[in-house]
Amino acid sequence: TVIIVNFGGQYAHLIARRVRELRVYSEIVNYTEFSMDVVESVKPKAVILSGGPSSLVSSPNPPMIGNWILDVGIPVLGICYGHQLLAYLIGGRIERGVGEYGKTNIEIVNSDELFSGWGKREYVWMSHSDYVADIPREKAVVLAKSVETGYIAAFKLVDKPVYGVQFHPEVSHTPKGRKLIENFVVGIAKAKQTWSPGNIVEKIVSDIRSMVGEDEKVLCAVSGGIDSTVTAMLLRKAIGDRLVAVFVNHGLLREGEDVEVLNTLKKLGINPIYIDASQTFLNALKGVKDCEEKRKIIGELFAKIFKDIAESDKNIKWLAQGTTYPDVIESGAVVGADKIKSHHNVAGLPKWLNLRVLEPIKYLYKDEVRALAIELGVPREWALRHPFPGPGLAVRIIGEVTEEKLGIVRKASKIVEEELRKEGLYQDIWQAFAVVGDDKWVGVKGDKRQLGYIVTIRIVVSEDGMTADWFKASLELLERISNRITREIPDVTMVTYAISSKPPSTIEPC
Ligand code: XMP
Structure with missing residues (x-):
């Protein structure tokens, strides 16, 4: 195991x-x-100590180790x-500098196994305004400096495998970053x-066995998702x-x-218990326009269904959920990561749902869940299906969920998927x-003007x-999709095409 200490940035992941x-x-x-x-x-x-938004210069209580x-x-x-913190711990001086953002050229001034496979000068990706202005030279050796500013870009403690790098080796914009992480994890450690x-x-199986009592049952809602x-x-x-699986x-x-699921x-x-609650959900969503409100209603209805099932069998003591590693972070479950959208499979299980939560795959990333599947x-094709949000099409419909809009999204999504598959x-x-x-957008169909819906493809x-x-x-692909x-x-x-990335946008419209 390698431990990554998270100081609140998105980079720990x-x-x-x-x-x-x-x-x-x-x-x-x-x-x-x-x-x-x-x-x-x-x-x-x-x-590995991650980056983070705090400042040893200006934050009132910066994170410490x-x-x-x-x-x-x-x-x-x-x-x-993490680099600045290590420098601080050995008595180095941290100051607010001019800032280095994006592609930055560094020069290796003392060779070390950490930079094995790197040239004398390489581009790295930086994102900081504080910098290590000086470190005690009897305790540390400077390994690399920024070419333009002369800032310390990397150092190593004398006689100890303790390193700091100011840049981000984990991002793809640092071309030799993966090599550096390999040098550290495999070579040095x-x-x-x-x-x-x-x-x-x-381990997961034995953890489940040790948590769940011998006469206890586990309720697991399955959606067909991986x-x-x-x-x-x-x-x-x-x-x-x-x-006790329920769909x-x-x-x-x-x-x-x-049917497919x-x-x-x-x-x-x-063999899940099948519950068709479509009318209940659609009735509850009538007139509801706000996204988070929709999520809340859907989450609560799910919880009610789970409660009814649990009440019908007193041995059901647990609710299992397919929470994965990024869900844990995106829901703000970790200090420092701000809440973005409430993913109902993590946050907000109501207190009255008297079940303990089991999350067997919460340490895995999606690609790892797929590999495991x-x-x-699990058939490869099924394992590689695109993720689909728990609240389903409710978050792909802006404004009220109506039968008419549901029909449109269903048909249009199917066309998008078919055309993508055709192209491989x-x-x-x-x-x-x-x-x-x-x-709405006015169209001419035949020789009639007709007001119709706007569909956005994402x-x-x-x-x-x-x-x-x-x-x-x-x-050509977009044209085929639009025409169909x-x-x-x-x-x-x-038909329009959504051309904003995340951030600043999100993937789902709502
Ligand atoms: P966003 O829209 O936040 O989506 O960029 C990131 C990923 O999360 C999925 N998503 C959800 N999944 N319940 C879920 O189970 C939700 O409420 C929800 N909202 C978004 C989304 O499909 C994307 O993969």
Whole structure:
């Protein structure tokens, strides 16, 4: 294990992913929970301190770690804020500088294994305004400097594998960044490259067995999505038929999805209780325009259904959820990460739902869940399906959810998906779908002027949904999609393409 200490930036995740890509397990620990005890119990091969928004110069109570970190006897790498913190701990001077943002040229002034495979001068990606103005030279060696400002870009403690780098090796804009992380994790820390998501199946299964009492049952809502499918499969492995799987049709599914999901789950040995609650959900959503309100209503209705099932069987004591690692962060469950959207599968389980929560895959990233699914026997095609949000089409409809708008989104999304598959592009895309709101556009169909809906197409590429780029689709593809939608869906008179990335936008419109 490599521990990544999170100082509140979004970068901790990227660092954790890079380490796992080297087939070394990594775990993120909040700086508030990081201590010598954690190091002694986890026994990591190395510790990486992430960047973060705080300032040792101007924040009133900047995040701290005790001096013990310098003497733990395992390699430590501080990145950005982590770099400044390590410098501060050895008595270095941190000042507010001119700031370096984006592509920056650095020069290696003392060679070290950390920079193995790097040239004398390389471009790196920086994002900071505080900088290490000076470090005690009897304690540390400067390894690299920024060419333009002369700032210390990297240092190493004398006689200890404790390093600081001001730049971000974890981002792809630092071309040799992956190499640096490999040099640190594999070369310097000697971590063995043996980890794969499959390795932790046994641990997950034994954790479930030790948590769930022998006569207790676990309720698991399955949606057909890869996260809940893998969660249910792991539970079945762990507790057999004490798993109570339930598939709720909330009326906000895509075309033909209910039948398809039931068939696939059955083939995988999961026979969920099927509850068709579409009318209940659609009635509850009548007149509701606000997105967060929709999410809240849907979340509460799910919880009510779970409660009814749990009340019918007193042995049900647990609710299992397919929460994954980024969900945990995006929901603001971690200090320092601001709340963006309330993903109902993490936040907001009402208190009256008297069930304890089990989240077997909360340490895995999506691509790891997919790899695990394939190892567990899920057909590749199913494992590689695009993610679909829990509240379903309710978050792809702007304004009130109506049968008419649902019909439009269903048909249009199907067209988008079919056209992507025809081009062999489906698997390169993170998500692709249609959105409809209340705005209208006048069209001429036949020789009549007709007011119709505007459908927006959203196609994005992403690694984990936390950031995303709009997909640079060919004009021919967009034209085919537009032609089919306006031809096959009579109520649509205009198709637009969403060309904003996340950030500043989000993936779903609402
Ligand atoms: P946004 O729109 O926040 O989406 O950029 C990031 C990823 O999260 C999914 N998403 C949700 N998933 N419940 C879910 O289970 C939700 O309420 C929800 N909102 C967004 C979205 O599909 C994307 O992959």
